[in-house]
Amino acid sequence: QNFCSPVATSEFSKFAGILSEHFHRSHDSFSFYIDEASPVGPEQPETVQNFVSVFGTVAKKLMRKWLATQTMNFTGQLGAGIRYFDLRISTKPRDPDNELYFAHGLFSAKVNEGLEEINAFLTDHHKEVVFLDFNHFYGMQKYHHEKLVQMLKDIYGNKMCPAIFAQEVSLKYLWEKDYQVLVFYHSPVALEVPFLWPGQMMPAPWANTTDPEKLIQFLQASITERRKKGSFFISQVVLTPKASTVVKGVASGLRETITERALPAMMQWVRTQKPGESGINIVTADFVELGDFISTVIKLNYVFDEGEANT
16 A cells, blocks of 8 residues: 645845755645744755845744744644655754754754654554655754664664565555655665665655646656666656746745645646555645645545556
């Protein structure tokens, strides 16, 4: 079965252009927690750093409007049916405690707190399975990776499924082994740890467009041409704003300017999909509570061609 889961105009235009480069973050599952009081993330270019140093809170409020892609916390997303989490990890500059944080432009919650929140849900729901996709790391040295790996061991322990062939993974297999967590790790570190699945087993092609029609063409072509056997596959049903889009919608933000307007066309494409090795697998979106996105994706689990009924 499939798892779902504003200064001079010229200066602001530069800032908007930089912001627009950071929206291909598929799900950005942790972005509900983005903290406006935090420093700017180390992955942000000098243009953004300078803008925030001059305009402070105003700049950070603007960043949050365009960088936060979820309005529900982890518990809310899990309760609604989300089972795949797109996670980006960062250290904070000059942090004496060497804490790890979720980050997307600005810092979010501490990683251990978010992982514990997910674990509490899993402990209460023994047959539920989640995918944790650690796909970007910022400012992390070997020590930080070791710390994160140990954190995963301490929190999830035997709930984690060791990396095996993707075709062997089924709910039946996971339930029999009492596995509830698959951890994907986009770093060479994954090769050294049995419970880390290599990042290449979770590809996520990015359309990089503001046009819903182009996005749909890309999504369909990706499934047809780029999905490889032996791996999971993400369809990113998300639009990426250009600098001009950010400037025009500066007061409203990502949700009102792009996501809500494009939702009907994107959902129509999702409804027409079928699961299976040659079909859709994991679908990610911004603001997953909008419309009937979650229920539509869940229903796809029950749509099988003849001959795929036992997949």
